[in-house]
């Protein structure tokens with residue numbers, strides 16, 4: 109249970125001064141609907157109001173806080189003209205200008221004959237010095253309060269800076285003093301303030317340098333978040349390992365048969381990975397291992413060998429793919445190998461219905477079917493295994509930590525193997541897979557040729573079409589990938605349909621196919637099959653082809669609006685070609701103008717085929733938030749930490765988390781108790797539940 113001391117933070121934002129239901133809606137859109145969400149909503153800039161010149165010394169365009177005598181109100185002769193208030197100090201005159209003014213209010217705030225303080229932007233119009241709509245009007249006593257550095261917060265429509273600032277101030281007033289969870293010596297070495305002080309400082313930047321994510325206050329808050337992340341993952345990992353696992357040790361007979369039947373030798377990485385997996389399975393702990401390898405690095409073979417190890421031991425194994433198309437594709441690769449080993453295999457997705465489905469369910473329940481490939485339908489209720497020992501999840505960054513836990517929580521003592529083709533940078537690996545062991549497929553199978561990648565402006569579309577026509581005549585198969593339009597699938601589809609119609613008109617209707625996410629499963633499969641098995645043709649596609657589709661003789665890929673894709677995604681797409689022995693070409697079309705970053709990004713793809721390097725560069729150029737589209741990637745979203753700059757802190761947080769659990773396994777010491785609060789603060793309640801009560 110969340111400790112009481114945090115209750116004020118996890119209260120709806122409507123509890124704050126000035127936040128009614130309507131304002132709360134806008135705040136929710138911006139930051140979240142609770143007090144704590146505003147606490148994490150840090151300023152993105154500052155306004156410096158410390159400059160307090162005399163009127164004659166106030167330069168135009170600059171924010172100034174000026175003490176003035178109000179001389180005369182001058183209401184407008186007609187409502188379209190501004191209301192003016194003439195003021196002066198001993199050096200000159202300044203006119204305050206208000207459009208759509210409330211005269212009553214102005215008379216009260218700026219009484220004639222009184223001395224006031226105003227703060228705002230000074231403008232010179234000919235001889236006249238003006239300030240229109242001062243941000244602040246106050247009394248002389250308030251001068252020192254007004255003469256401050258003000259934080260500027262990211263805003264959203266319907267929310268004024270003042271309202272938001274007031275709400276944030278209210279939220280900060282609600283923050284409790286919490287016992288320190290960091291080692292005092294570590295804090296001292298870093299020169300970091302305590303938690304509450306860090307928050308106050310982060311919200312009251314005094315200079316541009318205080319906005320730096322590596323400034324002491326912000327670095328400390330980021331570190332806290334990363335520590336919570338790493339501690340949470342370490343606890344998950346430990347509890348997974350504590351679950352009783354089983355020793356699954358096959359005799360190798362099925363694996364040998366498959367290896368003999370393969371037309372190639374395993375790469376060294378494949379051999380190592382298969383060994384690591386077999387050792388995990390044979391140990392009595394539970395396996396939780398990630399196989400990370402670029403597209404085409406041969407993960408499937410590794411998965412199949414592991415699944416057969418389970419079958420050799422008399423158990424069952426399942427392979428789960430994120431989409432139906434991929435599940436079918438996997439079946440197509442795995443089934444021949446299973447046949448080689450003489451082992452029955454079935455497919456189970458949402459589309460298997462009626463008698464066929466019942467037959468599969470029965471076969472899984474009584475063990476007649478030892479191997480199954482499917483979608484998440486595999487892990488729904490009503491699916492019983494006689495003895496499932498291994499679940500392989502082809503993640504393709506569609507599932508997250510949460511799903512892995514759900515699966516583990518099925519309580520079958522199942523070993524879990526996750527495969528990912530996303531070349532996640534090392535820094536990100538730690539935040540999302542810190543709870544897993546990792547095997548990496550580093551080298552590509554022999555015989556792969558690098559793809560010749562070119563970057564062209566979209567104005568050269570006609571040349572591209574002509575080149576595609578020539579390559580069709582040379583018997584090439586061509587992927588034509590259509591742009592991502594915002595997040596809207598229906599717009600993607602419309603763009604793809606238009607392009608399909610145009611290419612069909614120029615190249616011949618029988619030579620151009622179409623596949624997109626809105627098509628029915630069977631139609632999609634049919635379109636893919638025609639492309640895979642048929643004569644040379646163009647397949648116009650939305651990004652549905654990104655995941656896993658295998659047409660080894662496709663050699664050309666055109667990607668429109670390449671600038672809109674993530675680098676990792678472009679790399680994945682490009683991985684669809686260059687799989688056979690013929691040279692391949694990838695044409696990246698962009699819509700000018702392309703900024704420096706945009707150009708740099710596309711150039712990286714031209715320079716290298718190393719998915720890890722591409723991912724690191726993408727992280728550097730764009731930041732983690734944008735990297736994969738955090739939501740769909742299953743990567744954690746951080747409130748304060750930014751992995752593009754806080755990567756080193758992450759490594760420190762990981763070491764710290766491990767050390768803490770070594771010394772204080774159940775977090776019962778005073779520091780341990782404080783760390784429990786930290787976990788709740790960053791909403792890792794599930795991780796705390798894994799601890800013994802303390």
Ligand code: ADP
Pocket residue numbers: 372373374375378401402403404405406407408409529553554658
């Ligand atoms: P991934 O799933 O990692 O993208 P796959 O497992 O689908 O890659 O393998 C891609 C292709 O490479 C498949 O056609 C597979 O048969 C082939 N392959 C796998 N391992 C090797 C190897 N060691 N040597 C040659 N070809 C291989």
Ligand code: MG
Pocket residue numbers: 407408656
């Ligand atoms: Mg594959």
